[in-house]
Amino acid sequence: MTIPTGSGGSTGSGGSTASGASVAGPVDLAEFRAEVQRWCRENVPSDWRRAQTGASAEEFAAFQQDWFQQLRAAGYAVPHWPAEWGGGMPVAQQVVLYQELAAHDAPRLVLGFVSIHHAASTLLVAGTDEQRRRHLPAILDGEIWVQGFSEPEAGSDLASLRTVARRDGDTFVVDGQKLWASGAAHADWCLLLARTDPDAPKRKGISYFLMDMRSPGVDVRPVRNAIGDSHFCEIFLNGVVIPAENLVGPVNAGWQVAQATLAAERGMTMLELAERLGNAGFRWLVDTCRTPGPGGGRPVDDPRVADRLAELETEITGLRALCRGLVERHEADTAGPADASVVKLFYSELLQRTMDFAVEVAGLPAHAELRKPASSGWESGAWVLDFIGSWEWTIPGGTSEIQRTIIGERGLGLPREPAASA
Amino acid sequence: MTIPTGSGGSTGSGGSTASGASVAGPVDLAEFRAEVQRWCRENVPSDWRRAQTGASAEEFAAFQQDWFQQLRAAGYAVPHWPAEWGGGMPVAQQVVLYQELAAHDAPRLVLGFVSIHHAASTLLVAGTDEQRRRHLPAILDGEIWVQGFSEPEAGSDLASLRTVARRDGDTFVVDGQKLWASGAAHADWCLLLARTDPDAPKRKGISYFLMDMRSPGVDVRPVRNAIGDSHFCEIFLNGVVIPAENLVGPVNAGWQVAQATLAAERGMTMLELAERLGNAGFRWLVDTCRTPGPGGGRPVDDPRVADRLAELETEITGLRALCRGLVERHEADTAGPADASVVKLFYSELLQRTMDFAVEVAGLPAHAELRKPASSGWESGAWVLDFIGSWEWTIPGGTSEIQRTIIGERGLGLPREPAASA
Amino acid sequence: MSDVAMSESELAELHRELRVVARDLLRRNAAKAGPDQTYPTVDWSLLVDTGWLGLEIPEEFDGAGATFAEVAVVLHELGRAAASTPYLGTAVLGVGALGLLEAGAARDELLRAVAAGEQRPALALPTGDSDGDVTAFRLAAAPVSEGDQPGAGRMVVSGSADFVPDAAGADRILLLAADESGTPVVVAVRPTDPGVTVSDRPVLDETRHLGTVVVEGTEVDPGAVWRFRGTDPAASAASARRLLDRAALAVACDSLGLAEAMLEATVEYAGTRRQFGRPIGSFQAVKHACADMHVKITVGRELLAAAVRALAAAEDPAGPHDQEISVAVSRAKSYLGAAAVDIAGAAMQLHGGIGYTWEGGVHVYLKRALLGRSLFGAPAAHRARLAARFTAL
């Protein structure tokens, strides 16, 4: 075709594929998709939801470790890692992998989430060779990590954290308290932010450590969350000794390390969540809407219900495309500074809206679903619990309010708030 | 009945009337309602909407003056004024009056709105006897007032106004520029805020004047609004001389005068607007929903449309009750500092939501309604124009954002923003 | 009810006092709860001692002779406290049903026993969205078998109702049933009667105790079949409808109370919690969200007041028509059901991490708001009832 763009006569059909994935050719991807589908049919335990409903903490952990090793055997556990460490899957294939795991309602990797994402990206981006050799293979063997960032007085305002690490020869001695440490009860190691220069401006005096959770002085206490689970923990740190070799990056550069490693893992994890919501999650919602109520009528035959389904499915479709785009831009290093915030904000509030609707449309019986399966996300079909759990996405990792500020300031270039005079 | 409240055995049926009005007895009110109904049937011109559609500025003004005199003859023009000035109607009767005027779709008093509300309450609350004697009877005879508060750089931040009034013997000489002066083209007099002490803190150096619009140096230029009308004006002031006797309240106390007089007129004017929306406005919306479309179906038979009607009617019912409550609390002097903001915010956004829905449900034909009747509110049935006009309620008089801040700070006691360092 | 009319301002003052006393009592009662308990319990004995149980019971049966307007005040305060109590099932639904029935020895005796705290009734009725059928049980003549006393007129009742407030623990179950002509009646059974099964129906909202009532061919005496006042079947149908309206409105009172409590807790937290060197309430994102909560509560309060006034005046010959009462109730229930969930959700969001903890207690309110949104009709069901007025004609 000859289009007057100034670039002269490039020609071509203009036809493009509907797929957003772009790295591998379409044939490879189709073959790979078939392979993952086959694997899922053979390996996803058909009854895992029932078995995980009401599972003890130990049963949950054992199931998660087993499932992780099953994925590892297939090469699906850490596809995003570099090839030398056991990954090396092209991004377009990772997209397919997560799409198919979601489509086949595979269990989620909950226990190892921080290990394979946050811990690995920290080690890969900012760790030493020694640190990588020590931990990456261990993670593949099941080493569990927890993130020790937030504190009681440092939630949204993470930079005001108070946990202190004092240099003492070849070691640092840590005192303080961490909160919202997800999965700390099972953790072997901790990604720890602590203040090493109390006199520096807030973000400039923080260092990043790898802390052995079996160190003396580490005390983990469970915190029950809003649905009664104890997945979150407080970690009390009393004179905990960390060898200086467990420092990640330079002293007082912990804030930058944390930012770099947080950004590194956002694309694909968000894509996985979006696919979960768009596959099994939305399917169960449609099922709920098609289930006749006490009067015999199906909710979906109420045009108001069908309308909301159409609206939510549209938004979820947008979300999934957005996540594929984010992954591609991450890969091409063209992502904008607020792109991840857009996805996180939209996902978390869409999840919440969807679950709110599910609760309402499911009516009274939804309230009698007292437990949700472990190893599932917040779209499990136990709608009331899912809805309440959705605040786990709108609050941690930067509340929705914080995300809007980031989008406004970093994404759109709007002026910052004047500094508080207090 | 004997209820254990600690107050001891008061007895009574507990039955209360569904009416919110409480000052006059039920019998009086029913009689008065019948009287107003009869008057409306006899006096509201049946064809005023058609006649006012496409009316010139002169036709509009003449119609408004006629209608005002008609209301005046019935004792309905300034019911909220004190008896000695021609009002004196009990609040409960005023409520009935505005309910019935709305129910009978009487023309609104648009031209004289500032005169009978803002100007009158300024004179009554803060004016001198001489000022009252000079202007209140004149207003009854048709004197038109405009509010000269806002300026190009002082919109939401009214206190930063720049128009200056310099003392010069027995007069003040005014230079500056006013904006959003609603109806200035027809106005005889202006309620003017101007800075008399440039060195005082923002709110402390402002004075309140009565300015004759025929004074030399007053130049009025129309500003077209978003629907193409020129109701708003700019007022340029070049060396305008105002006699010192036209000062309202002490020098530099203009801010307090403005606050007091703004609060004084809010209850009943909001009630009138709520009744307008709840009566003719909502009736036309229902009519629109019952009008068969090109395919022959009525929008209202789509359960999604009927659902929205039910939701909007519920909110409008709440609004109307809220306005009655505000009027009663104003009367009893028990209104909270943010009560008027709650009503203004809820009304303006509800109006906007309602008109947005009306535009959507009316479809393409709504866009071919190119004019709305003058003397009507923003619920005239020319839905696209009504919708756009609804921003006249969410922006002026304190934007919705400002109202939310007032509610948060004055209503709920939340802390103020830290002062800007700039 | 006494026949001395109270002025509107006297009534307002009475309600204010009732409210103050109730709030104070609930505050003191909550303080007695253990540190691990996230909600207070208002048990049977407290309901008896306060006299709340007998508020609507006529004075001749040792009650206070008040109206639903006063019951609404108590419901509102119980909602604010998120109190776990059998008040809804017993005093609001049970007593409410008895109050609409023809006088009679058995009914009167039960009312007197409830006022004294000696009997605990519950009302088995439809609890969900179903708008058509107001009765969940069917009454029929018992098959005549050999040896029967001719003309004894024994009846058989069957049916079931789910999510019935405070059913388990009640010693009288009042079944809202249709007789053979379709006229609503109330059939009084005991949980121990043959064919009657009352079981717990645990829900996530731990402050509510709901139950399932299944009745399979239970034989009852004619004396256990109680008719609504007025012999007219239409009047009986209206009374049954009134019971559902009353149930929906009771939950709306609760929703308003808990929404208020959530706003107050959020304002309190936002005024003290500091992040970025400022109280978080000084940020517009928080402040404006609180303002929106306040606006919703203010509007909901007006809608509720109108519905409560209408229902309380229902027995007044000059009072509102049945249709007006139902409309007012559906407005209040649909608006507050949704608003309370939105407000409790916003409270959870604005409390940040603390709001998401079990100990923070916001979840107690959110779960109660969610259950209340569905109980006795979701907002969509009530709006459908309102919308029928626009589609007709």
Add this chain to the structure above:
Amino acid sequence: MSDVAMSESELAELHRELRVVARDLLRRNAAKAGPDQTYPTVDWSLLVDTGWLGLEIPEEFDGAGATFAEVAVVLHELGRAAASTPYLGTAVLGVGALGLLEAGAARDELLRAVAAGEQRPALALPTGDSDGDVTAFRLAAAPVSEGDQPGAGRMVVSGSADFVPDAAGADRILLLAADESGTPVVVAVRPTDPGVTVSDRPVLDETRHLGTVVVEGTEVDPGAVWRFRGTDPAASAASARRLLDRAALAVACDSLGLAEAMLEATVEYAGTRRQFGRPIGSFQAVKHACADMHVKITVGRELLAAAVRALAAAEDPAGPHDQEISVAVSRAKSYLGAAAVDIAGAAMQLHGGIGYTWEGGVHVYLKRALLGRSLFGAPAAHRARLAARFTAL
């Protein structure tokens, strides 16, 4: 279309260039508009000169041989500029219809004339919500009267369409009609033909020129009845449906463009306008509202891209099915139709008083967004089409 496939990145680059050129051209063109004009005009000659008119016309007829994907870029930029132009009626709908028809001398000649700017077609089709009927005109055999040449096969067409883009001013009106068997065809008439009335239909959005087309018993030659490609009636129905999808999607492109323009204008204004001693964009109420606008635009952009890809690939045998295209279009149209109104409305709010003035120009975008929301199907109508997939089964 050429048969040389372009890679996805080459195509993206091509679109980027087309976009840059179009935006620049529209900016320069807008600068030429008078100070009182609140929107720019992109007239016929400019459409011809830019080659935008013939983008989708095959190269053999002197067009560019591009696809809807490139047309979408132009539509998007015209929306950003809120340009007044006959592009929608002529190039998108008129050329779009011709492209789906069987080749034939008359059609081919018209395509060539359009590419050269010598003929200006418009397509008369249903423009509102009606989802059932895709044709607004009916074709029948003309009654045989005395003196007729036997077998001349003259036909009669009747019907009407309202709010037809760029109908007035067109010199060929293509009627989307159903023949006697109900199969969709295109009937080409001239506004001067007996029985054809084309009149202006002024709307508040002054940037759009809509018209009413009324055809009353107009006789046409068989040569003026053009069939869709493929003899299959189902294929013809699919083509007619495709035309409506294309129309809806074209408006969605416009909506995205104008929403982007409104966000940019608002960010610009909020960064400079000061109140209370600060730029208003530093207040969270403004900043967070802008963030929400940005999120909506970002999501809408993805939905639009998916629909444009699907429609552009429709002729590809390996491309998406008709149903998939319609679904993608309805998602984009419903989402962006609503989003553009919300965003233009927020822009008006955040611009404060200036936003409400005529000169401020925000109203131009708001009116265009509102009209676009309704044109070729309101969000509710498109969601109803999506929802049918859930209610089926």
